[in-house]
Amino acid sequence: MSAPARPESLAHLEKLLAVLSAKGLITAQELVDRQASTDRASPEIGARMVARAWLDPEWRRLLLANGAEAAERMGVSMAGAPPLGVLEDKPDLHHLVVCTLCSCYPRAVLGYPPSWYKSFEYRSRAVREPRAVLAEWGTQLAPGVKLRVVDSTADFRWMVLPLRPEGTEGWSEDQLAALVTRDALVGVALPRVPQAIAAE
Amino acid sequence: MSAPDDRRAEGHGGLNRLRQAVNTFQAGDRVRVKYLWPERHPQPSGLPSAHIRTPHYLRGRTGTVQAVLGSFRNPEDLAFGRPAPQRVLYHVLFDQPPIWNEGEAGDSLLVEIFEHWLEPATNQEKAA
Numbered sequence: 001m002s003a004p005a006r007p008e009s010l011a012h013l014e015k016l017l018a019v020l021s022a023k024g025l026i027t028a029q030e031l032v033d034r035q036a037s038t039d040r041a042s043p044e045i046g047a048r049m050v051a052r053a054w055l056d057p058e059w060r061r062l063l064l065a066n067g068a069e070a071a072e073r074m075g076v077s078m079a080g081a082p083p084l085g086v087l088e089d090k091p092d093l094h095h096l097v098v099c100t101l102c103s104c105y106p107r108a109v110l111g112y113p114p115s116w117y118k119s120f121e122y123r124s125r126a127v128r129e130p131r132a133v134l135a136e137w138g139t140q141l142a143p144g145v146k147l148r149v150v151d152s153t154a155d156f157r158w159m160v161l162p163l164r165p166e167g168t169e170g171w172s173e174d175q176l177a178a179l180v181t182r183d184a185l186v187g188v189a190l191p192r193v194p195q196a197i198a199a200e
Numbered sequence: 201m202s203a204p205d206d207r208r209a210e211g212h213g214g215l216n217r218l219r220q221a222v223n224t225f226q227a228g229d230r231v232r233v234k235y236l237w238p239e240r241h242p243q244p245s246g247l248p249s250a251h252i253r254t255p256h257y258l259r260g261r262t263g264t265v266q267a268v269l270g271s272f273r274n275p276e277d278l279a280f281g282r283p284a285p286q287r288v289l290y291h292v293l294f295d296q297p298p299i300w301n302e303g304e305a306g307d308s309l310l311v312e313i314f315e316h317w318l319e320p321a322t323n324q325e326k327a328a
Contacts, residue, residue: 154312
């Protein structure tokens with residue numbers, strides 16, 4: 001992903017950590033814990049939260065009311081993380097998330113943002129011509145569906161709760177979670193039942 | 201540049217607490233984003249003057265408060281290590297087509313805007 005750290009950067013980092021530690025602002029254990037939780041974070045967490053919301057109305061209510069609390073209940077540590085808001089897609093409303101100012105992204109439940117999310121092109125175009133951007137992703141909204149672009153500009157982080165695809169009646173949480181991709185959690189794509197399964 | 205994703209002082213699961221912050225506007229209020237460009241006016245100190253979380257494309261635009269999101273320390277001060285007072289943060293909904301002359305009727309933009317960037321919309325703007 002990124003270039004290897006330069007030796008002078010690492011030396012700089014060690015000095016910074018030494019100062020923070022001497023001032024009692026961080027401990028070695030906190031660093032280890034944070035690295036572990038950062039490494040664990042992936043879109044599978046967000047996908048699991050969505051699949052559960054499709055199955056459990058009470059969980060859905062919690063997720064929409066307080067995404068951070070819902071994440072905590074799934075075992076995700078949200079300590080130090082910004083609040084998490086969840087955007088509920090409806091039959092006539094689709095959400096698309098962008099951060100035009102930088103790259104704000106719900107890392108605690110989606111992991112690292114993909115490079116396209118941070119690109120100047122996505123950040124400019126998602127807000128200016130979102131329907132053209134969706135078309136390039138191959139995402140076709142049904143006629144009459146309104147598009148709502150959520151520009152993540154400040155202290156919240158946002159993820160999309162997409163609509164449950166048709167043809168998934170009776171599916172388990174695991175099966176449903178497998179349909180929810182990172183791109184669907186950002187809103188550039190929709191959860192889809194693979195054709196091979198749909199044809200069965 | 202990336203906004204800090206790690207702030208211990210606030211935010212952690214504290215929605216209920218944060219929502220008790222005093223807010224001038226309510227959900228449903230029509231508001232106008234102030235037409236201000238502080239980033240064009242450097243401070244006498246020569247220091248960078250602005251770390252603004254209000255997108256350029258919304259300056260002077262009118263929208264509707266959808267929700268009061270809570271209160272957070274002002275990023276415009278936090279960015280420069282200054283004392284940063286709490287500010288109320290709103291989710292404000294704007295019609296998309298008037299802003300870009302693109303998009304379909306009913307498309308919208310939903311953006312986090314701090315209270316000190318908002319003013320009540322005038323009657324004329326309400327009618328527009």
